[in-house]
Amino acid sequence: MKLNWFKYASPVTFYPLAGKLIPWFVLAAAILTVAGLYLSFFVAPTDFQQGESYRIIFIHVPAAWMSMFIYIVMAAWAAAGLAFNTRLSSMMASALAPTGAFFTFIALWTGALWGKPTWGAWWVWDARLTSELILLFLYVGFMALHAAIDDPRRADRASAVLALVGVVNVPIIYFSVKWWNTLHQGASVSMTMAPKMAATMLLGMLIMALACWMYSIAAALARVRCIILEREQQADWIANLAKEPT
Amino acid sequence: MIWKSLDDFIAMGGYGFYVWGSYLVTAIVIIAEILMLRARRRAVEKARQAQAVLIQR
Numbered sequence: 001m002k003l004n005w006f007k008y009a010s011p012v013t014f015y016p017l018a019g020k021l022i023p024w025f026v027l028a029a030a031i032l033t034v035a036g037l038y039l040s041f042f043v044a045p046t047d048f049q050q051g052e053s054y055r056i057i058f059i060h061v062p063a064a065w066m067s068m069f070i071y072i073v074m075a076a077w078a079a080a081g082l083a084f085n086t087r088l089s090s091m092m093a094s095a096l097a098p099t100g101a102f103f104t105f106i107a108l109w110t111g112a113l114w115g116k117p118t119w120g121a122w123w124v125w126d127a128r129l130t131s132e133l134i135l136l137f138l139y140v141g142f143m144a145l146h147a148a149i150d151d152p153r154r155a156d157r158a159s160a161v162l163a164l165v166g167v168v169n170v171p172i173i174y175f176s177v178k179w180w181n182t183l184h185q186g187a188s189v190s191m192t193m194a195p196k197m198a199a200t201m202l203l204g205m206l207i208m209a210l211a212c213w214m215y216s217i218a219a220a221l222a223r224v225r226c227i228i229l230e231r232e233q234q235a236d237w238i239a240n241l242a243k244e245p246t
Numbered sequence: 247m248i249w250k251s252l253d254d255f256i257a258m259g260g261y262g263f264y265v266w267g268s269y270l271v272t273a274i275v276i277i278a279e280i281l282m283l284r285a286r287r288r289a290v291e292k293a294r295q296a297q298a299v300l301i302q303r
Contacts, residue, residue, distance in 0.1 A: 042248065046248065052265060060268070098279070113263075223283060226286045226287055230290055238294070
């Protein structure tokens with residue numbers, strides 16, 4: 001069977017596909033969240049240094065990973081929209097931005113609540129924290145710029161440029177703990193070294209991260225379906241869709 | 247079992263405020279996003295139905 005990848009590059013074919021996929025991602029997110037929370041609170045042992053306060057890690061790290069990863073995916077879709085002038089790519093970028101912003105906020109919030117008992121401060125102007133805050137501003141700036149321009153195709157192009165310039169911030173966040181002397185601890189998990197934590201702690205964190213992935217995909221697909229309907233209202237295929245329930 | 251009782255679980259070794267503050271706000275943010283998506287979906291559906299009525303006329 002020959003797969004035609006461009007078939008789903010059009011909103012007409014992507015819209016029903018996204019609708020079929022959403023329930024599966026929601027289901028996966030729900031199962032993984034229950035399993036992840038069980039491991040986080042009932043299996044993972046108490047940390048010998050930080051006591052129970054370390055349990056914030058199970059949302060803090062997955063949320064921080066998602067905040068960076070969603071930004072890269074968003075910028076990649078925006079770039080594809082800019083390069084190939086495909087409207088679905090730009091819609092995907094717009095659909096990802098709010099979810100990315102929410103995860104950035106969660107990473108900052110849980111970080112503050114973890115910082116207080118471990119460092120004695122809710123917030124410090126340290127390289128890791130500051131660059132993550134800039135990431136939140138980049139997401140908000142992307143959404144604000146898109147909303148400020150009336151013509152959606154022009155808004156796509158302008159915000160795509162902003163998203164691409166902001167990509168520079170992601171490696172800065174990731175490597176900030178290496179490049180600067182920071183209060184924030186180094187990476188707990190890296191590609192080159194063995195993880196510096198108990199196996200059950202690591203497993204709980206990875207399952208929570210997977211749950212965040214599934215949730216993000218479901219949320220972005222649900223949002224892109226709204227965006228498709230909003231932006232293609234005049235199109236014939238949407239008018240035909242109106243005759244049958246979805 | 248790590249926890250001796252429900253109170254022990256809620257106390258989180260004295261870090262209850264920080265741990266539950268993190269998880270509670272995360273839950274609120276995610277529920278808020280789901281509600282926002284639902285509201286947006288409803289608004290689009292409404293606009294579409296209005297349009298469908300116009301087309302049929």
